[in-house]
Amino acid sequence: MNTLEIKNLTKRYGDTVAVDDLSLSVKKGEFFGFLGKNGAGKSTTIHAITGIARFSEGTITVSGVDVVKDYRLARTKVGLSPQEFNVDMFKTPREILYFMGGYYGMSRAERLVRVDELLEQFGLTEYAEKEFRTLSGGYKRRVMLARALVHDPDLLILDEPTAGVDVELRHELWKYLEDLNKKGKTIVLTSHYLEEVELLCSRIAIINKGKLVALGDKSEFTSGGRKLEHTYLELTKEPKAV
Amino acid sequence: MKKSIGINWIGLGTLVYQEIQRFVRVSVQTLVTPWISALLYVAVFGAIVGQGIADVKGVRYIDFVLPGILTMSVIGAAFAHSSSSLYIQRFIRHIEELLVAPLSHTEMILGYVIGAVARGVVVGLGVLGIAVFFGAAHLSDLFIFLLYMIAISAVFGLVGVLVGLWANSFEQLSALNTFVIMPLSFLGGVFNSVDMLPESFQTIAQWNPFFYFVDGVRYSMIGISEGSMMLGGIMTAALIAVLWVGTFVLFERGWHLRA
Numbered sequence: 001m002n003t004l005e006i007k008n009l010t011k012r013y014g015d016t017v018a019v020d021d022l023s024l025s026v027k028k029g030e031f032f033g034f035l036g037k038n039g040a041g042k043s044t045t046i047h048a049i050t051g052i053a054r055f056s057e058g059t060i061t062v063s064g065v066d067v068v069k070d071y072r073l074a075r076t077k078v079g080l081s082p083q084e085f086n087v088d089m090f091k092t093p094r095e096i097l098y099f100m101g102g103y104y105g106m107s108r109a110e111r112l113v114r115v116d117e118l119l120e121q122f123g124l125t126e127y128a129e130k131e132f133r134t135l136s137g138g139y140k141r142r143v144m145l146a147r148a149l150v151h152d153p154d155l156l157i158l159d160e161p162t163a164g165v166d167v168e169l170r171h172e173l174w175k176y177l178e179d180l181n182k183k184g185k186t187i188v189l190t191s192h193y194l195e196e197v198e199l200l201c202s203r204i205a206i207i208n209k210g211k212l213v214a215l216g217d218k219s220e221f222t223s224g225g226r227k228l229e230h231t232y233l234e235l236t237k238e239p240k241a242v
Numbered sequence: 243m244k245k246s247i248g249i250n251w252i253g254l255g256t257l258v259y260q261e262i263q264r265f266v267r268v269s270v271q272t273l274v275t276p277w278i279s280a281l282l283y284v285a286v287f288g289a290i291v292g293q294g295i296a297d298v299k300g301v302r303y304i305d306f307v308l309p310g311i312l313t314m315s316v317i318g319a320a321f322a323h324s325s326s327s328l329y330i331q332r333f334i335r336h337i338e339e340l341l342v343a344p345l346s347h348t349e350m351i352l353g354y355v356i357g358a359v360a361r362g363v364v365v366g367l368g369v370l371g372i373a374v375f376f377g378a379a380h381l382s383d384l385f386i387f388l389l390y391m392i393a394i395s396a397v398f399g400l401v402g403v404l405v406g407l408w409a410n411s412f413e414q415l416s417a418l419n420t421f422v423i424m425p426l427s428f429l430g431g432v433f434n435s436v437d438m439l440p441e442s443f444q445t446i447a448q449w450n451p452f453f454y455f456v457d458g459v460r461y462s463m464i465g466i467s468e469g470s471m472m473l474g475g476i477m478t479a480a481l482i483a484v485l486w487v488g489t490f491v492l493f494e495r496g497w498h499l500r501a
Contacts, residue, residue: 013501044501050342053501072250072344080342086335090267102256103343 001064003028003155003186004049009058011044011210018044019055020210026155026188026203031181033201033218034190037236041210042190043083046157050080063154076104079153081144083160089133093124093143096132097150104151111150118146121176138169145173149180156180157188162196174200198228208236254349257340261357265323272323273365276315280369283311284376287433298435299466308378309460310432312369316391317455320362320398321405321423324354328406329415332498341500347493351403351486358399359392366391380463387462393478394455398423400485407489407498426452431460436468451477 004026011019019041026032036042047053049060051071060067067074087096097118101111119125122142127135132143141161148156158177162170170193177200181187191197197204204221206214213235214221221231265272288304288311298306331337340350373379381387401418409415429443430452436444447453454474461467493499 047501051500052338052341054496072346075342075344078342080338082335082338084335086338088336089334099256099260100339100343102259103250103253103340103345105250105252105344107252 001028002026002061003030003063004032004188005059005061006045006049007059009045009048009055009060011041011048011053011055017210019048019207022058022207022210022212024205024212024215026186028154028186029181029184030186030203031177031201032186032188033197033204034188034207035194035197035204035232036190036207040207040236042207043159044210045207046080046159046188046190049157050078051075076151077154078157079148079151079155080157081148081159081161083163085132085140085144087132087143087147090131092129092131093119093135093139093146094128096143096147100147101150106151114150114152118149122146137164138166141165141169141173145176155186155188159190160192161189162191162193170196194227194229194232198222204228206232206235250344250346250349253343253345254353257345257350257353258356258360261323261327261353262360264327264357265361272319272361273368276319276365277368277372280311280315281372284308284372284378287311288378289376299468301464301466302378304376304378305380305464306435306460306466307433308369308373308376309463310430310456312366312373312463313390313394313452313456313459314427314432315369316362316366316394317398317423317427317452318419319365320358320395321402321419323361324358324399324402325406325409325415325418326402327357328354328403329409329412332406337499347490351400351489351493354403354406355396355399358402359395362395362398363388363391366395382465383462387459390455390458390462390478393482394459397451397455397478397481397485400482400489403489404485404492407492410498426450427456429453431456431468451481454478 002025006025007023009019009022010017022045034042044053048055049062049067051067062074062077065074065077091099094115097115098111101114106114119128122145124139124142124146127139132140135143141164145161162173165173174196177187189197189201198218201218203217205212221228284304288307292303292307295303297303370379405415405418429447430450431447436447436453439447454469454477457467457469458471458474461471
């Protein structure tokens, strides 16, 4: 069974079509790259999967559960690390994780164990009681990742997870994500750092103006020694004005 | 095998806890400020100005005015709580934590409203505590007193949720309070008996739900009612029902909530 199945997804904002008849699937255990320019429809698609946005047409299932018909169960199967720091800045990392676990229906005892585990895994123990707003960009990013994993979802969606992160931490996060994927976690990654996608992902989709323009194994995008970046630029380039 | 999820009690409890933590964390702003305002109102209008006013409806002016001040404090606290909470969460997109979680819209609305009720009741009890120092803390019917505090907080908790959803600026957030809540509170018999109003205002007062809120609390505290308690109860229950349905419909549509 595919962990993520999107069929004929369309999202309109008035007359504007943000996502146009998008279909794709992500297999269990896959590390999947989802690329596109700003405004191409990546975030809208992610929002449709996670419930932040409604969609106009199509179906989305996560681990076989329809995200609209059985939205509550579906949401327990997805974890999202968004591009923006959408947290209560005055909460501590421990509180952020503890509260998020609560929203997912985890008991107090479960949360206490899980929160300590994640703080440890992400090197946040030392910063556990500091307010989020006082943390550096890199540590904030770690908190976002840990929050997405608090309920141990089947599908982890990472929207620009290394934006604003220094090189050392970026490599650390890559290592962590690789390990997580090796342990069987299905991951969808969007990033403007194409070397990151090339390094981590086994399959890639490219979206442009709301339409899927390419989908395949990484090797198809990098055949003949080409860099992913070149293929990406070719597939998403605008026709020159006459 | 798929497993359906029933009511997310832990999720709801967490949201309620978060809402309570939110106002406790800034208690000087959320609790102490309305208590000081109430203290000043009671001291100036009740104790100082009230000395020069003859009994109203057979009771000291301070005893008559205190339930109105308490009601006004409860209304302000409940409305401020849910409106600012939802608005700020939308503004910084912190609301997405709830949108991606397995919480139903009923649970989300309940979470905000219970938070508003908690803040309203705590503020109300604090004002009652202040009244003790002025010898004006009467409780003729504790059950009705608590019922009215909870019901009034629920009404304005729901109004606050609607305004928190609608507002796109801090100015809009305060508009309803300035143009609707404050004027209707003052015209609802907070500081005066309805009999003291000009005839045209007396007619308006009969249609002003704030009059019934103040009247209900006043009855529960000093046993005096100027309107129909039955009508007040029905109006309050009807308001809660209508506001609940309206809020639920907007949440279901994702208005200003889900793109």
